[in-house]
Amino acid sequence: MFQYWNPYLLVAIFVVLGVFLPVSSIWVIGPILRPNKPSAAKQTTYESGVDPIGDAHVRYNARYYLFALLFVVFDVETLFLYPWAASFHKLGLFALVEMLIFLFMLVIGLVYAWRKKVLEWN
Amino acid sequence: MWNWATHPISGLSFLGMVIGAVVILLLTLLVVMYSIYWQRKLIGWIQLRIGPNRVGPFGLFQTAADVLKLLIKEDVIPSKADRVLFLIAPILAFVPAFTVLAVIPMSQHHVFTANVSIGALFYLALSAITIHGVMLGGWASNNKYALIGGMRSAAQMLSYEIPLGMSVVGVVLMAGSINLNDIVIAQSRSIWYFIPQILGFIVFMIASTAELNRTPFDLPEAESELVAGYHTEYTGFRFAFFMLTEYVYLFAMAGLFATLFLGGWSGPFLPGWLWFALKVFLYISIQFWIQATMPRMRVDQLMTFSWKVLLPLALFNLVITAVLKAVV
Numbered sequence: 001m002f003q004y005w006n007p008y009l010l011v012a013i014f015v016v017l018g019v020f021l022p023v024s025s026i027w028v029i030g031p032i033l034r035p036n037k038p039s040a041a042k043q044t045t046y047e048s049g050v051d052p053i054g055d056a057h058v059r060y061n062a063r064y065y066l067f068a069l070l071f072v073v074f075d076v077e078t079l080f081l082y083p084w085a086a087s088f089h090k091l092g093l094f095a096l097v098e099m100l101i102f103l104f105m106l107v108i109g110l111v112y113a114w115r116k117k118v119l120e121w122n
Numbered sequence: 123m124w125n126w127a128t129h130p131i132s133g134l135s136f137l138g139m140v141i142g143a144v145v146i147l148l149l150t151l152l153v154v155m156y157s158i159y160w161q162r163k164l165i166g167w168i169q170l171r172i173g174p175n176r177v178g179p180f181g182l183f184q185t186a187a188d189v190l191k192l193l194i195k196e197d198v199i200p201s202k203a204d205r206v207l208f209l210i211a212p213i214l215a216f217v218p219a220f221t222v223l224a225v226i227p228m229s230q231h232h233v234f235t236a237n238v239s240i241g242a243l244f245y246l247a248l249s250a251i252t253i254h255g256v257m258l259g260g261w262a263s264n265n266k267y268a269l270i271g272g273m274r275s276a277a278q279m280l281s282y283e284i285p286l287g288m289s290v291v292g293v294v295l296m297a298g299s300i301n302l303n304d305i306v307i308a309q310s311r312s313i314w315y316f317i318p319q320i321l322g323f324i325v326f327m328i329a330s331t332a333e334l335n336r337t338p339f340d341l342p343e344a345e346s347e348l349v350a351g352y353h354t355e356y357t358g359f360r361f362a363f364f365m366l367t368e369y370v371y372l373f374a375m376a377g378l379f380a381t382l383f384l385g386g387w388s389g390p391f392l393p394g395w396l397w398f399a400l401k402v403f404l405y406i407s408i409q410f411w412i413q414a415t416m417p418r419m420r421v422d423q424l425m426t427f428s429w430k431v432l433l434p435l436a437l438f439n440l441v442i443t444a445v446l447k448a449v450v
Contacts, residue, residue, distance in 0.1 A: 006131060007236035011224045013143045014236075018220035021147065022213045025193070026359050033194045034358060043201040045265050046354055055202070056269045057261075064277045067425060071280040074433070078287040081440070082243050085295040088447065096448045103437060110433065119429045 066118050077106050146223055146235065153402075154369040155185040161410045168414040195358040200264065203355065207262035212356070212363035215255025218248040219370040226377035227303040229387050229395040241302035242290050245378055246283065249333070252367065253279045259364070260352035271351025274341050274421070281428040282332035282339075285325050288436035292322035292443045293382045302381050310388030321439040323383050325432050330375050332428070335368065336409055338416040341424060376405035 045052040084091075084099055113119060129135065159174065159182065166173025174181030199208060225241040238244050253276050260272015293315050294300055297308035309315055316323040332339035343351030353364045380386055380401035387394030419427070 004239075007238045009131065009136075010139045010143065010236040011221060011238065013139055014146075014221045014224040015217060017143050017147055018217035019213060021220075022216055022359075022363050026197075026212075026363070030193065030197065030359050035194075035196050037196065038198070040201070042198055045200050045202050045263075046349070047266065048349070052202075052265075056264045056266045060269070060273065064273055067277050067281055070429070071284065074284045075287070078284065078291065079243075081288075081291045082240075082294060082300055085291050086298060086300050088295055088444065089298045093448055096444055099444065100441065103441065107437065110429070114430065119426055 070113060070118070073109060074106070077102075142235070143224075147220065150220065150223060150370055150373060153373045154366060155189075157369055157372060157406050158185045158188075160406070161413070164407065164410045165414045168411070189362065192358055192362045197358045197360065198355075200355050202264040204262040204264065207258050208355075209360075211255050211259030211262060212360045212367070213255075214258065215252045215367045216363050216370070218251040218255075219367045219374065222248050222374045223370070223377070225302060226374065226381060227306055227386055228377070228398050229393075237301070237303055240300045242294060242300050242305070242378075242382070245302075245374070246287050246290070249371070249374075250279075250283060252371070255367070256352050256364075259356070263352075263355035265355050267349045268352050268354045271343060271348045271354070275335060275352055278335070278339065278341065278424060279333055281425050282329045282432070285428060285432035285436045286329040286333055288433065288440060289319075289322040289326040289329065290382060292319050292436075292439050295440070295443050295447060302378075302386070306381055306386035306388055309385040314383065314385040316383040319383065319439070319443070321435060321442070325436045325439065326379065326383065329428075329432060330379065331409065331412065332424075334371055334375055334409070336372075337413040338419045339424065340418060341421055372406060372409065373402065376402040376409075379405045 045056070047053070080102070081099070084095060088095055162184070163173040163181070174184035177183045177187045199205060222245045224236045225238045225244050226235060227237070227241075228235060256279075257272045257276045260268045260270075260275070263269070293305060296315060296318065297305040299305060299308070335341075335343065343353075348354070353361055356364060377398070380398060384401045384404075385397075386401070387398045389397035392400075
């Protein structure tokens, strides 16, 4: 069991260390070294030197969500491909045919998105 | 002390793990410092300039001076920003960048890194978390440039992660394992995979450049239109952590590239860690060379290129590899 879990313990140590470095340098060492003189002008939002107009928390162009949807489909597909690829040498021709059918169905999806001009930027 | 991979955990071996992680952290910071120096020097030479040469011999301490300068800069948080998310974002971006290094086999015996059985998948899964940090940083700044930069960054990293993942499947198929160390061992027994997987290699090279937001895919921080992209509002050390994330990923991606396509630590005559270092250096130098040579892509070409060119190519590569493997 430890052969399986010990590497993940090391990964956990990496995570802790990865949190420790920014937290210690931004919140512990940083305040001692850096000046702190806040002013209202300094804290305005940057907009190329002029006073900012409006707020950036607005409704945003939904162009990106279509890519996000496509991403979910193809990322899950990639996820299925990994175990298949790792054990392919044991499964043989049957697995190959199965996966070709699976890939073919996804390619249909891609072609559909292509024809619907989802992949276009306009 | 170093036997934690083969024995149950004890106090001493836990100490060994902590020391290993700290060593990798220091190594990473060193690599980042000198890859920034090398970037400025190499691009300087390509453009017939000298590059940094004032701080220390040959300007070797330039990056250290820059980091020190960032540390003593005032930390400005815009009053309109979403304070909590603004503070969390750089950490959220940095932690996965450093954690992925835990699974890269830097030498034959995995002294300081973890021999995780799903290494390649682990890398791709964790690197996706950084997208959240970048996007949150862009949104929480409440700045239009930052918002557009963050959105672009997220869309770009999502789009290029698919071909990246697909090109790795080709390598996994050839090696018959997702464990990165097993992939290296399989390569040392046959041939470095950039030759049989040439198509996957090309796709990986392009997609990884886009994943790293480097030229010609540096649209998220296109200076001429977006000031600095998602970290426009960040100052001082918070900004430094976004930059650090970027260069830690450069190192990690170089490690993944070396492991998957160039045989990792394997190679004749020289010791394993030196082979690994040479291959990482090669990848980093190629990235800087591309940066000095290529203009930036247009935003309308960016997504189309990933979905219409790279994804079909990666799928094609996958089918060919599978068929060849089944026949031969």
